[in-house]
Structures are given as structure tokens and as C-alpha cells.
Amino acid sequence: MAKEGTEIAEETEQMIDQKEPDNPVSAVVDSKEMRAVLLTGFGGLNKLKVTKKPMPEPQEGEVKIRVKACGLNFLDLMVRQGNIDNPPKTPLVPGFECSGIVESVGENTKGFEIGDRVMAFVNYNAWAEVVCTPLDFVYKIPDDMTFSEAAAFSMNFVTAYMMLFEVANLREGMSVLVHSAGGAVGQAVAQLCSTVPNVTVFGTASPFKHEAIKHSVTHLFDRNIDCVPEVKKISPDGVDIVLDCLCGENTGKGLTLLKPMGTYILYGSSNMVTGETKSFFSFAKSWWQVEKVNPIKLYEENKVMAGFSLLNLLFKQGGCNQVKTAVQKLLSLYDQKKIKPVVDSLWALEEVKEAMQRIHDRGNIGKLILDVEKSPTPLMANDSTETSEAGEEEEEQEGDNDNKERMPFIQ
Amino acid sequence: MAKEGTEIAEETEQMIDQKEPDNPVSAVVDSKEMRAVLLTGFGGLNKLKVTKKPMPEPQEGEVKIRVKACGLNFLDLMVRQGNIDNPPKTPLVPGFECSGIVESVGENTKGFEIGDRVMAFVNYNAWAEVVCTPLDFVYKIPDDMTFSEAAAFSMNFVTAYMMLFEVANLREGMSVLVHSAGGAVGQAVAQLCSTVPNVTVFGTASPFKHEAIKHSVTHLFDRNIDCVPEVKKISPDGVDIVLDCLCGENTGKGLTLLKPMGTYILYGSSNMVTGETKSFFSFAKSWWQVEKVNPIKLYEENKVMAGFSLLNLLFKQGGCNQVKTAVQKLLSLYDQKKIKPVVDSLWALEEVKEAMQRIHDRGNIGKLILDVEKSPTPLMANDSTETSEAGEEEEEQEGDNDNKERMPFIQ
Numbered sequence: 059m060a061k062e063g064t065e066i067a068e069e070t071e072q073m074i075d076q077k078e079p080d081n082p083v084s085a086v087v088d089s090k091e092m093r094a095v096l097l098t099g100f101g102g103l104n105k106l107k108v109t110k111k112p113m114p115e116p117q118e119g120e121v122k123i124r125v126k127a128c129g130l131n132f133l134d135l136m137v138r139q140g141n142i143d144n145p146p147k148t149p150l151v152p153g154f155e156c157s158g159i160v161e162s163v164g165e166n167t168k169g170f171e172i173g174d175r176v177m178a179f180v181n182y183n184a185w186a187e188v189v190c191t192p193l194d195f196v197y198k199i200p201d202d203m204t205f206s207e208a209a210a211f212s213m214n215f216v217t218a219y220m221m222l223f224e225v226a227n228l229r230e231g232m233s234v235l236v237h238s239a240g241g242a243v244g245q246a247v248a249q250l251c252s253t254v255p256n257v258t259v260f261g262t263a264s265p266f267k268h269e270a271i272k273h274s275v276t277h278l279f280d281r282n283i284d285c286v287p288e289v290k291k292i293s294p295d296g297v298d299i300v301l302d303c304l305c306g307e308n309t310g311k312g313l314t315l316l317k318p319m320g321t322y323i324l325y326g327s328s329n330m331v332t333g334e335t336k337s338f339f340s341f342a343k344s345w346w347q348v349e350k351v352n353p354i355k356l357y358e359e360n361k362v363m364a365g366f367s368l369l370n371l372l373f374k375q376g377g378c379n380q381v382k383t384a385v386q387k388l389l390s391l392y393d394q395k396k397i398k399p400v401v402d403s404l405w406a407l408e409e410v411k412e413a414m415q416r417i418h419d420r421g422n423i424g425k426l427i428l429d430v431e432k433s434p435t436p437l438m439a440n441d442s443t444e445t446s447e448a449g450e451e452e453e454e455q456e457g458d459n460d461n462k463e464r465m466p467f468i469q
Numbered sequence: 470m471a472k473e474g475t476e477i478a479e480e481t482e483q484m485i486d487q488k489e490p491d492n493p494v495s496a497v498v499d500s501k502e503m504r505a506v507l508l509t510g511f512g513g514l515n516k517l518k519v520t521k522k523p524m525p526e527p528q529e530g531e532v533k534i535r536v537k538a539c540g541l542n543f544l545d546l547m548v549r550q551g552n553i554d555n556p557p558k559t560p561l562v563p564g565f566e567c568s569g570i571v572e573s574v575g576e577n578t579k580g581f582e583i584g585d586r587v588m589a590f591v592n593y594n595a596w597a598e599v600v601c602t603p604l605d606f607v608y609k610i611p612d613d614m615t616f617s618e619a620a621a622f623s624m625n626f627v628t629a630y631m632m633l634f635e636v637a638n639l640r641e642g643m644s645v646l647v648h649s650a651g652g653a654v655g656q657a658v659a660q661l662c663s664t665v666p667n668v669t670v671f672g673t674a675s676p677f678k679h680e681a682i683k684h685s686v687t688h689l690f691d692r693n694i695d696c697v698p699e700v701k702k703i704s705p706d707g708v709d710i711v712l713d714c715l716c717g718e719n720t721g722k723g724l725t726l727l728k729p730m731g732t733y734i735l736y737g738s739s740n741m742v743t744g745e746t747k748s749f750f751s752f753a754k755s756w757w758q759v760e761k762v763n764p765i766k767l768y769e770e771n772k773v774m775a776g777f778s779l780l781n782l783l784f785k786q787g788g789c790n791q792v793k794t795a796v797q798k799l800l801s802l803y804d805q806k807k808i809k810p811v812v813d814s815l816w817a818l819e820e821v822k823e824a825m826q827r828i829h830d831r832g833n834i835g836k837l838i839l840d841v842e843k844s845p846t847p848l849m850a851n852d853s854t855e856t857s858e859a860g861e862e863e864e865e866q867e868g869d870n871d872n873k874e875r876m877p878f879i880q
Contacts, residue, residue: 143769224730225773227638295787309764318786319635321773324764350761353720353735357776358554360786362636362732365768375729375771376706 089113094151094186095410095428100140103411111151114183114190116164121196123178123189125158126205128428129213130405130413131242132303132326133369138414146182153184153428154369157199157208167193175199177208179381181373185407187430194378197385200393210242210399210425211392212385217325217368218246219384221301225364226321232298233258235289235315239275240267242425243325245400247301248274253396260289260297270423281420286311301325310349313361321362400424406434500524505562505597506821506839511551514822522562525594525601527575532607534589534600536569537616539839540624541816541824542653543714543737544780549825557593564595564839565780568610568619578604586610588619590792592784596818598841605789608796611804621653621810621836622803623796628736628779629657630795632712636775637732643709644669646700646726650686651678653836654736656811658712659685664807671700671708681834692831697722712736721760724772732773811835819845 091110098105116122134152136142160174170176170193178184179195199208222228228251236247239261251257252274261275262285268278277292279285289297298319300312303326312322351363371377391397402422405413406429413426502521509516527533545563547553571585581587581604589595590606610619633639639662647658650672662668663685672686673696679689688703690696700708709730711723714737723733762774782788802808813833816824817840824837 220730224638227635318782318788319631319791324768326768348763348765350763351774352759352761353774353776354759355776356774357735357737357778358781360776360778360782360788362773362775363762363764363767364773365764365766365771367768367771370769371729371771377729377771380730 092187093407093430094183095153095407097138097148097150097152099148100138100145103138103414105138105148106410106414108407108410111186113188116162116167116190118165119167119192120164120190121160121167121170121176121178121193122162122164123156123158123176123191123196124161125156125184125187125189125430127157127209127404127430128153128184129155129209129242130410130417130426130428131155131213132417135414135418151183151186153180153182153186155179155209155213156184156189157205158189158430160196161188163193164190169193170196170198175201175203175205175208177212179212179369179372181369185410185428194382195372197382197389200389203392206401206404206427206429207399209427210401211388213368214242214246214425215250215388215397215399216381216384217366218243218250219388220368220380221323221325221366222247222250222299224380224384225323225366226299226362228254228257228299230255231257233260233293233317234299234301235260235262235285235297235312236275236301237262237281237303238420239263239278240271240423241303241420242400242402242422243301243303245271245274245424246397249397250391253391258293258297260285260292264420267423284311286315289315296320299323309351313351313359313363316359316361318360319362321364323364323366325366402426404429404432406432408434503598504818504841505594506564506818508549508559508561508563510559511549511556514549514825516549516559517821517825519818519821522597524599527573527578527601529576530578530603531575531601532571532578532581532587532589532604533573533575534567534569534587534602534607535572536567536595536598536600536841538568538620538815538841539564539595540566540620540653541821541828541837541839542566542624543828546825546829562594562597564591564593564597566590566620566624567595567600568616568622569600569841571607572599574604575601580604581607581609586612586614586616586619588623590623590780590783592780596821596839605793606783608793608800611800614803617812617815617838617840618810620838621812622799624779625653625657625836626661626799626808626810627792627795628654628777629661630799631779631782631791632734632736632777633658633661633710635791635795636734636777637710637773639665639668639710641666642668644671644704644728645710645712646671646673646696646708646723647712648673648692648714649831650674650689651682651834652714652831653811653813653833654712654714656682656685656835657808660808661802664802669704669708671696671703675831678834695722697726700726707731710734720762724762724770724774727770727772729771730773732775734775734777736777813837815840815843817843817845 090113092113093108094111096107096109098107137152157177160170160172160176162172163170175198176196177199178189178191180189180191183189234247234251234257236244236259238244239248240263244261248259251259258276260277262279262281263271265280272278279288296315296317298317300315300322302312302322302324309324316322356363372381400423402424404427410428413428416422417426501524503524504519505522507518507520509518548563568588571581571583571587573583574581587607588610589600589602591600591602594600645658645662645668647655647670649655650659651674655672659670662670669687671688673690673692674682676691683689690699707726707728709728711726711733713723713733713735727733767774783792811834813835815838821839824839827833828837
């Protein structure tokens, strides 16, 4: 790992709550307690620690899951910084998705049996050994899907699927621009686009990722350059769908790139994470800096502007049935071997700082997974996944000074 | 007709260009000239007259059509007032759609034979006895489709179809709110919604139209009241698709009514026509008064905001292939007798003022047609169409003083 990574790793050894006498990984499971990642307050990486929490028990309609793997998303960095609208109170256990085995179910909780292999959405609290979540957010997984794949599947593939096929209307012959094409959503988008004939994918990514992901993206651009003129050189009319997780000043540019009848979708705002640790200011600033759009302009230009937030849909807007439909379609595509989650790397709960730093530095190709049963030693995904190049490429990335300047260390 | 209507009719007798010696309707066709409606300058109804124009001849790739019927749209009123972006120079012949018989074709114009029954889009110049337009904008019509139906078909059904099925993604069980449900687009929307199982249509219309259109709309509201609380009483979660041709201050309200993953589509701005005859001011005012939308709001609320302008798509943005696909699907639905254009009334070219006044007063149910072969005597669509109620209802509308106050006479 990077020099900084080594320093974090040393610190990690100290970050286990000093009151815990046992080695947390090898300890016999105490049925009244569980390990979990705790965010003690909004801010830098030093706000994270692994601690023991009371064992949760399933309420009516809930499923209790012995967690095997958790997904780490860019959004988790924004949560850590408090860079979200109406942030919850700290301390909290972060994490929105996990996979594992059903350990028990609450009253009136039909459809799941103890021992079922599942993946689940959780409204926080996913980064723990045990999770309880309503049955509407739990899905059985295929026998041949690993827990790491399952934890890499739900958030990113559902987001990509609903954007491409429900918000937009991806059809044969269309073109899609996706930023952060090497990220977990970007890779899910690229795979889903390949299920439709003759779709052109334009993607931006750091140059060191290009070799690893070039098979999945038709035209790759350096994320440090303005891709608009480059896309227009290849496709003067523009593209049919622009997927934007960066936000900031790029909204107007994204709309400019759209063909008539095209759809621009904002699905994240990772430009809000700029190294600051303060919470409210960044969010408010982004809100005001984003260019607002006149509906009459959309009318004249025949354009569609949309936003997509899976977590809001699930946890604030009662969209679990829509999401369940999408999950079923995606699992069918998985069974047909048309899609397969790309896992970048596996990390122990105690390594969450290093994992967050890696995603912050945009060093990952595909998904970062917290492997609950893993001991705190770095381990890249094995060769059977599509991420072997990721591990190799990562070495080069350490020398990516330009990247470091852009994204300063945010301890 | 209304008292005002009678006055216009008397004036109409004077509006034929005085230089024309013959009765224009019964005159033998002079192959070097044709009759056409002329807009002499932007403003009130007095800017319209019927005159003779040189006979157009088809250029390479064009089809020459002997026109039987022309469609009259609200947009034509906006053109007359100059209330559009970048209005063309006057004098001009208005009109964007017609039906008729192919009279000849230009060089390299394949796919059409003399005598073919067709409907066509025209970039102005439709309100004339003869029209030439590129073959990409011409479509053969079924044998059992009347010319009036064909002239009522293209603009409104294509607009409704592309909004519901291409911009939005209408599926079983969804709900749609359409303003001006009694208008030609509104009726097309209602019919197309009925081709999808279990779709709920909310509509606004003047009370006098309710009886006539109640079979096509699930829930009807008085257009003079704020429908937002009424819709929410019936569907507290809101609706999936809002179609807005009014614009103005209603954009924000429309977005409020959307369910998560819902789509708001602005497809017109008829609120710009408020009785003024000045051109630029109204358009610019609307542009600035319309509430602009922050993409982050769409992200947080999972909403889609879109605009749709068929004419811009066709004539400015090269979308004729997309439109052709939609026309083919619509003609298939027509053949299956799942849709049928609603014709409100037929008018001679010389009656264009009365026709415009009727659409301005929102007295119509369905489409107003300029029947090129008709002599200047009011004639309601016959009983075989779905518009017999329209003619009867119209009598009631004359007493609709509230309506008159809202929409003052705009001579």
C-alpha cells in the first residue's frame, strides 16, 4: 500500500477499542455482543473505529443476518464527512449493504428460512457482524454467487439498472457516457450496456485504469481532461444518456452533450468530497453552485434531466417493490452469466481506513468489500475475479503524484 | 357560434384578397396558383387572410401533396402572436401538418406514388391547397382513415406517444395527469393510456367538457381550480407522469405531484397566450418566470424533468427517423382500432379566424381541422366521429362567462 497506507495500518492496530480484551477476529462469538465499525463523529478517517455493540435482535418483519461481507461506497465517505443532506446523529455504524446468512427472523416475517444465503440493504448499520433489516430489503442470492460478489451487487447494479432501463430507456444502438467508468457503478453500467445490442459506452477514468477496463468501455478518456470535445470528435451529435456522479459544474456540460431525446442523470455528487472534513458547508455550497435548469430549455432542446438516489428511493420513498423487481431482473442476468460484479479488494473491518483512502484516491477498479471474517492483512481479490489487474495497476497508482495533489490525504 | 364569432364571420367575407375576382372555393384550379392562409404580421386575428400564392413545385427529395385537410394547433395561435422563440419573418403561411393526395414527387424521391393518400408534417406552409415537404415527413395512411382524421393524427398522437412511451416509460398500473384533457393532445393521451392495462388518467378540463370526455378520463377536475390537492386526495402518493402544456407557475406544482421515479414533461406553454398580441415580451417573460430546477433536488427526490417539442425534434434536431418509428407504431394501433383521432369541427380556410377563436376560448373537444375543400359555412364533424357531443356542448360554452373573462377576445 502507499506510505500513508502503512501509517494508517500501524494506527489501525491501536484503533480497536482499548476496553476489548480479546483479539476481535479470533474471539469466540459472544452472543450478546458483536463487532462493528463505529463513526464517532463527522470528519476524517480518525473518526472511525471498530468496537463492540450490543447484539441486535430482529423486530417484527425483520431478518437477522450473520454478515459475511459489506459493500463500501463513495457515499460512505460522504457520510463520514457529514456531506449529505440531513445527516443522522453520531455515533453511528455506517454501511448500506451487506451479504450473509439468515440467523433468525422476527415475527410475521415470511419468505426466509434460517440458513438462507442473502444480500440486503440496510439504512446504516451494515458494517457489523450482525444486521437486522426489514424483509423487503433482503434478497436470496444464487448458490454460485460468493458473499463478496453479493455485497458488490445490490447497490451498484440496482443503481445502474434503474438508471439505464427505468429512468432512461436504453435501447439498441444508443450511446452512454459514464464518469468514473472504473468504479463499481461504472463497471456495472458497462456490463449492463453490453446486454443491449450495439450500445456505445464512453467512459472517463484515471489513466492507470485504462488498460484494465478497456474491454468494457468503447471509448475511454482521461478523467483529468474535459471529455466533452473528445466525445464530440467521435460522436458530433452527442450521446443518448449521460450518467453523472460528479455533479458540480459539470451538469451544464452534461446537458450540452445530450442528443435530442437524450437523458442526463445525476446519481451522486462525489465532487463534494474534496478533502475537507467539515460537514454542512460543502453540501450547501454544492446545492447553490450547481447550475439550475430552466424547463423551457429542456422543452426547446427535447432533453430529459433526472436524478437518481437508490437510498432515498428505498428508505425515504417506499420504493422497495420497484427495487425488488430490478433485483429479480438483475439476478436473472447474473444466472445467464451476462453480468458479474467486479470486486476490487477485500478488507477487514479494522482496515476500513485504508479501504476508504483507496476509494477516495480513486485507486479502485470495481468494488471494495469489507470482509467481516477477514483478519487485518491486505488481500487482493483472487485471480478468479476480474480484478487481478486492479492489484497490479494499484502499484502504478502509488506513483500517481498528480492524483495525490488532486485528492489530498484526508485524515 | 358566439356573438363575437358572428362578427368575425361577417368580416371573413371581406377577408378574401380583393384582387381575387373569383369565388375562391368554386373557382377552377389555376395550376400556377393556389389558395393559402397568409399571416401578414404577428398579432391578432386581423393579421390572417386567405390569398393566392404561386403553386409550389417539389424539389429533390420532396413530395407534392394536394391538401385535403390541415390540423390547427394551439401552437398556431402562439405563432400568430409571435410568441415563440426565434419567430420566422412574416408574411408567412402557417400550419405544421396536413393530409391529402400525392400529386407529384421531386427527383430522387422514392417510396411514394402519385395518388397515394398521405399525412405530412410541414415546417410552416401547411394551410394551403398544395404543400411540398421532404419525404421524411410524409407517411402513407390507411384506406379507412379519413383525411380529417389523418390531419388530426400526426402532431397530437405522435406527441402523446413519444411523451408517454419514449420520454416517460408508461407501464401497467401507472397514473398520468394531463392538463387540457379535452384538447387534441389530451384526448390522444387518454386513448394511448387505455392501451396499457390499469392506467389511471387524471385530467383537467373546463366543466362544460366533462360530460363529453368522462369516458376517457378516470378522474376529471375543473381547470379553474388547483388540481394538486384534489389529485392528492385520491392518490396521496401522487402520480407517475405529469404532462404539462401550460407551463408558467405550474412547473413546481407539477413536480410536487410526482411520485418517486415519476416524470414531469413540459410540452407546451399555452399560458403564454394571454390575450396579448405583442410577440417577444411574452416569450421572454415566460422564460424568466418559469421556476428553474436544481438537479440536486431531482437527485434527492428521484424525479425526472423533461421537455418535449415535436416540431423542434423534426425540423431543428433531425429526429425524423425517431418520429417515423412512432408513426408506424401509432398506425398499427389505429389499424387495431385501439386509437381514433377525435375531430372537434371542420372549418374552411376562410374560417380560420373563427377556428382560432374557438381553440383560444378552449371551446374544442379534440381537433380543429381546416377542410380545404369546404365552403365557408360552419359544419360540425358528422355523427360518425366521436365529436357529436362537442357540437352540442359548444352551445353551453357560449354561456361560460367565467371562461370569457379568463381568455379575453384577442382580435
